[in-house]
Amino acid sequence: MTQAENHNSTWVKAIRAAAQHGRLSHAVILTGEGDKVQAARYIAAAHLCRAESGRPCLQCNACRKVLDRIHPDVTEVQDSERKELPVETIRALRQDAYIRPNEGRRKVYLFTDCAQLNERDQNVLLKIVEEGPPYAAFVFCADAVHSLLPTIRSRCVELRMDAPQESAQEDEAAAELCRVIARRDALALTAHLTALENRRFKREQLLSMVEGAWQITADALLSRCGKPGTCGEAADMLGRAFDRRQLQKLTDLFRRYCGECQYNVGVGHVLGALGAELAQTLAL
Ligand SMILES: [Zn+2]
CATH class of the missing domain: 3.40.50.300 (P-loop containing nucleotide triphosphate hydrolases)
Structure with missing residues (x-):
């Protein structure tokens, strides 16, 4: 899809x-x-x-x-x-x-x-x-x-x-990550992040994915707070999987990682840390 x-x-x-x-x-x-x-x-x-x-x-x-x-x-x-x-x-x-x-x-x-x-x-x-x-x-x-x-x-x-947008690939990576998170399955999440690493995900792609995920979690949080908006499927799924407090934490975490990605650290390192923090934050 x-x-x-x-x-x-x-x-x-x-x-x-x-x-x-x-x-x-x-x-x-x-x-x-x-x-x-x-x-x-x-x-x-x-x-x-x-x-x-x-x-x-x-x-x-x-x-x-x-x-x-x-x-x-x-x-x-x-x-x-x-x-x-x-x-x-x-x-x-x-x-x-x-x-x-x-x-x-x-x-x-x-x-x-x-x-x-x-x-x-x-x-x-x-x-x-x-x-x-x-x-x-x-x-x-x-x-x-x-x-x-x-x-x-x-x-x-x-x-x-619509004509496929240039950023569609990255948007999709963010949506995919959010869908995996919404499954609340720590193993699936680790497998997903490892697969990204094996695919030789580049730093710009990582940044774009994390920014996209931040946007999606923020959407989910807003709609959870009763603000009607144009929410995508991934945001809807997050909204159903987590409560408001968890969504707030998730949004904060992705925002922080947008910063982390700017530094010159290895993609594998960031993906590993992200996986561990996500699992901990959401008590998966
Ligand atoms: Zn249905």
């Missing part, structure tokens, strides 16, 4: 805000740069997530099933054997859509490559996109929005994914 968990992504914010207010459109077209298939799964998770708020939480049973691609109410429609999807596939899908969901509130169909949908396919699809059962939802991944007929497009909300 590289892009999906980049908490700065405009489209991620749009999905989360819509899901929060129960206004997530039943039909979405994803265009633009980045991993659209993962983004489509993210939207499916937002439809099916069982968390009270902060959907998709990416932690509940439903979210996990969607991300592991084993949720019975999510269908990825594709055909690796053929260039275009046979119309029989679409007809079968149309029938399937009228069978109620197995365990979720919705049934979500992900079209991972709209170039596979020819005009005939789309005309067959149109009916259920237009007036299918209320629980049916559709996500279309399209390199070019024009690969979809105007009739389909007019029923959908188009979401353009």
Whole structure:
């Protein structure tokens, strides 16, 4: 979920805000740069997530099933054997859509490559996109929005994914670290930090990760204190895993390490010390 968990992504914010207010459109077209298939799964998770708020939480049973691609109410429609999807596939899908969901509130169909949908396919699809059962939802991944007929497009909300930002890699490293911390598993944390060291993490990357983690923990703390804001998944996870006092300590610790990273000490040394202090601070 590289892009999906980049908490700065405009489209991620749009999905989360819509899901929060129960206004997530039943039909979405994803265009633009980045991993659209993962983004489509993210939207499916937002439809099916069982968390009270902060959907998709990416932690509940439903979210996990969607991300592991084993949720019975999510269908990825594709055909690796053929260039275009046979119309029989679409007809079968149309029938399937009228069978109620197995365990979720919705049934979500992900079209991972709209170039596979020819005009005939789309005309067959149109009916259920237009007036299918209320629980049916559709996500279309399209390199070019024009690969979809105007009739389909007019029923959908188009979401353009951001061009990958230069700092996305570092943002992701910070988010990843925070997610590992939120698991409250000292062993996993040590393994994660060791892996970074083995990957020959550079000092600038370390600084960027620590700064990012500081930002994320500060976000988590703010939302824990009741300040509404645009919180990313990683911050949400921290907010659920720790109380206010722990989040305060975590924020302080990362802020201090931003300073530590400026000195000319080895990356391995800083990662080791960080791991030990995190485990101690959070009593993992
Ligand atoms: Zn969830």
